[in-house]
Amino acid sequence: xxxxxxxxxxxxxxxxxxxxxxxxxxxxxxxxxxxxxxxxxxxxxxxxxxxxxxxxxxxxxxxxxxxxxxxxxxxxxxxxxxxxxxxxxxxxxxxxxxxxxxxxxxxxxxxxxxxxxxxxxxxxxxxxxxxxxxxxxxxxxxxxxxxxxxxxxxxxxxxxxxxxxxxxxxxxxxxxxxxxxxxxxxxxxxxxx
Ligand SMILES: *[C@@H]1O[C@H](CO)[C@@H](O)[C@H](O)[C@H]1NC(C)=O
Numbered sequence: 311x312x313x314x315x316x317x318x319x320x321x322x323x324x325x326x327x328x329x330x331x332x333x334x335x336x337x338x339x340x341x342x343x344x345x346x347x348x349x350x351x352x353x354x355x356x357x358x359x360x361x362x363x364x365x366x367x368x369x370x371x372x373x374x375x376x377x378x379x380x381x382x383x384x385x386x387x388x389x390x391x392x393x394x395x396x397x398x399x400x401x402x403x404x405x406x407x408x409x410x411x412x413x414x415x416x417x418x419x420x421x422x423x424x425x426x427x428x429x430x431x432x433x434x435x436x437x438x439x440x441x442x443x444x445x446x447x448x449x450x451x452x453x454x455x456x457x458x459x460x461x462x463x464x465x466x467x468x469x470x471x472x473x474x475x476x477x478x479x480x481x482x483x484x485x486x487x488x489x490x491x492x493x494x495x496x497x498x499x500x501x502x503x
Contacts, residue, residue, distance in 0.1 A: 351377050359492035361485045368486055379497035380438055386490040390453065391431045393486060397479045398424045404475070413469035420460035427456050427487075443498045450491045457484045 352373070356365035365386070372385035398421055405417040434449035461480040464470035 352382065355379060355382050355493065355496065356489070358496050359489040361489055364485045365489045365493070368489075379493060383490060383493045383497060384435065384438060386486060386493055387431050387435055390483070390486045390490060391428060393483055394424050394427050394431075397483055400479060411469075412467065416463050416467055416469065419463055423456045423460045427453050427483075430456070446494055447498065450487075450494045454484065454487045454491055457487050
């Protein structure tokens with residue numbers, strides 16, 4: 311009797327062992343190597359930015375090829391360019407509502423800053439392949455401060471104090487720009503992952 315029970319236990323154990331082995335086999339065949347580890351690495355890189363979850367969600371759909379600090383930064387710059395174009399169109403609409411006001415003049419200055427950002431993005435993109443870190447850092451910094459210049463102007467005005475839309479637009483741009491600076495710093499000081 312005792313040995314019968316023992317056999318049953320052994321059979322049960324070997325079934326669960328086989329089941330767990332085949333789970334593993336299935337698991338590895340389902341995820342073809344790259345997907346899981348590289349998804350994990352994007353989070354690793356973004357962990358060092360000021361807004362990590364924003365970093366992951368904005369860059370992930372725009373990354374082409376392998377995930378590394380260079381391709382993440384390229385994706386971040388692409389994201390910033392897309393957002394800057396969208397925000398420029400929004401601010402242009404706001405400005406046209408009331409062309410002669412003080413508000414309209416401030417928004418025109420912001421649009422000029424957005425153009426500065428767009429041109430700076432092109433120079434930053436050009437600095438990535440030759441690893442021109444001096445100019446890259448300069449441009450990433452310049453993008454953050456140009457966005458801040460618009461924000462400071464609007465936040466100090468009557469229009470800015472009574473309108474939260476510009477706060478949202480500021481946030482959507484400056485989070486990506488600050489993250490790009492974080493990714494760039496990480497790329498230049500590669501002791502961090
Ligand atoms: C603009 O966005 C930044 C986020 O980087 C935030 O710290 C700042 O408070 C925002 N300014 C306004 C007026 O919302």
